[in-house]
Amino acid sequence: MKPKISKLDFESTYDKICDFINITPTIHAVNLSNITENDVYVKLENLQKAGSFKLRGALAKILSIDEKVLAKGIVAASAGNHSQGVAYAAKMLGIEKMTTIVMPENAPNAKIKGTKKYGVEVILHGKFFDDANNKAIEIANETGKALVHAFNDLDIIKGQGTIGIEILEAVKDLEYIFIPVGGGGLCSGIGQYVKLVNPNCKIIAVESANVPSYFEARNLKQPILIKGKTSIADGIAVKETGNLTFEILQDVVDDVVLVSEEEIAQAILLLFEHCRIVAEGAGATAIAAVLFNKLALKNKKIMCVLSGGNIDVTSFLNITNRALIDLHRRVVLQIKAAIDKNNLANITTIISHNKVQIHSIFQSQQENYLKINEETYHVCVDINDPQELISIINQIKEKGFVLNNESYLKAIL
Template sequence: MKNVVTSKDFLDRYEIIKPYINRTPLIYAIKLSELSNNDVFVKLENLQKAGSFKIRGALSKILSLTEEEKKRGIIAASMGNHSQGVGYAGKMLNIPTTIVMPKTAPIAKINATKKYGVDLVLDGVFFDDAQKKAQEIAKEKDLVLVHAFNDIDIVKGQGSIGIEILEDVKDADYVLVPIGGGGIMAGISAYIKQVNPKCKLIGVESENVPSYFESRKTGKPFLVSAKPSIADGIAVKQTGDITFEILNKYCDDVILVSEEEIAETILFLFENCKIVAEGAGATTAAAVLFNKLNVQNKKIVCVLTGGNIDVTSFLNITNRVLFQTKRRTVLKIEAPISKDSLSEITNIIYKNGIQIFKISESQLENSLRINREIIKVVLDINQPVELENLEKNLTTHGFEIVN
C-alpha cells in the first residue's frame, strides 16, 4: 500500500490544526435510537467553522505548504463546503485564494464562499467539471491546488474527526460516514481501524451518484453517470485514486440511500433532533432511519458532515416530504359562488382540527357549472382519518370534492 498513514500521523496533524477548529459535539439521538433499537450518536460537523468538516482538511493541507507556495496563492474546486473551508483558511492565513464552483452549486454556498474574499469562478455542472477547470487555472497561474479529497494531507486533517469520535464513544460498533470523493471516510476509517479494529466503518452514498459503490465492484475508481442529487456535497462522479486505496483497506462496506430517504431525514432531524442538516450530512442518519444496516442493540455513530443548506432548498425539500408522507395534501372543493362559501368551508376545516397551509379561489375551471367556483385548500394533517372525516363533513354541507 503506497499511501500509508499511521494513527500517530493523524494525532500529530490534529495538534497542528486543533487551535483553528471547533471540537464539535457528539450527541445521543434519542428518537433515532428508539426507532432503530440501537444507541445512535450524531457527530455535529454542521457546527464546525464554515458549516462543515471541510475546514479540517483544508487547514491540514494549507498549513503544510512552504512560505513560497503560500505566496503563490492557492486554488480549490468544490460544490460548496470545501470552497468555504479553503476560503476561510485562506482569509485567516492571509493567502490569495481562487475557488472554482459548478454553476449548479447552491446559491447559499456560492454567497457564503464570496464572503471570504476569494476570486470566484463558476464552471461546469458537477464537481468533476469544476475540478478540471481548477487544474487548468492552477497550471496557467502557477497556483497550488488544494484538492477536495484526493490528497494525503487532506485525509490527515479529516481523520481528526475519528480521533474525537473515539474520545467520546471509544467502544462504537459502527461509524457511518458519507462518501463522495472519499477524503473524510479515508481519514476517519484509517484512524479508527488502527485504534479500534472491531469497529465497522460504513460509507453512505446517494443512489444518484454511487461512485464508490460502483468502484468496489470494479476494483478501481469508476466514473459513474451521475444524476442531480440533494446530497450535492457528495455528488462526485469518481472516487480519488489515493482515497480509493485507503478505503479498500479500512472501509467495511458502502450502502446507498435514495433522494426521498435523504429528504425525509432532513425533515426528521429538524423536527426530532433540532438539527439543520444539508443533504450530504443527512445521508448517514437516513441509513439508520430506513434500517439499511439491519442491526439492533449496537452503538452507532452517524457523522453529520455539514449544515450548509439554504432556506429555499430547505423549504422545497420539507414541502416535498410533507406531500410524500401524506402530511400535506391538496383538496379541491366545488362550491356555490357566495360570500358565505369560503367562511363556511374554513369553519368546517377548523372544526375538524386541520390546519390550512394555503387557500385560493378560481372561477376559471372549464368544467364548472354556472355560479360555481373551485376553492383549493392545501392542508396539513396528522392522520389520514382526519381527511376522510373532513370530506364527509364537507359533502354533508352540500360541497363537492373534485378529484
C-alpha cells in the first residue's frame, strides 16, 4: 500500500515546527537566469538553522515520538546534515545527552564538529550512510532508543515537505522544481506537497552520477543497493533509496537527471562568484542540473532547492580550485630554463606586466628530464581572458625560456 500524505498533514506539521525553524529566503538568480535563458529562483535552505533543510524533518519526527519512548533517548545516522539537524533539535528540546549520532568515517570534518558541538554522542562507522545507518539500527535495538531515520519515515517526509509550502508562497506559477535526491526524503516531501497544490508543476530529481541510487531504482521500478563512488555531494551519497520514499517519488517525480563531480564543482563556484552563496556539494546539485541544462529547457520558470551549505574551508577551496582548472581559468606554466639567479624575477615580471595573478609557484631541479645546470618552474596563474595567456606564452618564449606544456596550453585556448 502506497503511503499517503495529505495537504493538511503537511500544513499541520508546518504549524508544529514553524516556531523552531527559519523561514528561509528565496532569491531570483539573475545571473543563472541569463546564462540558461530561463527564469530561475533558488530556495536557500543553506540558511536554515544547523545549515541545511534537515532540521525540519528532525523536529517533525522527534515531536511525534511518545514521551515514554523519548525518555530512552534517540539515535540517528547521517553523512552530516541529518546528524546536525537531529543534534540541533535535541539541543533545543533538552535531550542532547540522550542522543547518539552515527556518521560515516569519511564524513566531512566540518559536519562531524558541527554535530559534536550540540553536546550529543557521535560514533564514526563505515564509509557510506548505509553503513552508519545499520549501526544506528543496531544501537536502537540494543538500547531501546527511538530511531530517527534520515529519510525513510513519514514524519521526516512531512517535515521536509514544509519547504514546498514556502516555495509556493514565494513564487507563483512555477513550471519546474529541481530537487537533490539521495535517500529521497526531501524530494518526496516537496514533490508530494507541490503536486497536491499545483499538479502541473514538474518535479525533477537531481542525483550525483557517482551515487545514482534513485536513478537505478527508477529504471528497475524498485529500490536497489548500488556500490557507488565517493562524491563531493556527500549529503546525498546514499546507496539505496528508501522504500517509503521510493513509492512517493514514483508518483511525484517527472524525471531524474544526473550531474557529474565537475558539474557540481562548477555550480559551487558559480554560486559563490555570482550570488555570494556558499553551497555544499549536495546542495549545489539542483543548480548544476539547471546550469548545464540537463533537460534542454528555455524560457521556463524554475525553482532550484539549495539544500545545504555545510562545507568546510579546505573542501571548499579544493572544489573551487578544481572548478577553475576545469574551466581553464587556472593554469600551470611549466617553464624550463638554464639555472640563473634572475629567472624567477624575469618570469614574475612577465606575468605581472600582463596583470595576471600568481596563485602559486615553485622551483625544482629534481625532474628526470632536466640536464645539468637546468631548472624548472611550475607557475600556477589565474587567467581572466585567453588573450592574457597567449601574451604570457609569447613573452616567456621571447625571453628564451622553454614551456614544457606549451601544446596543452595552446589546446585549451
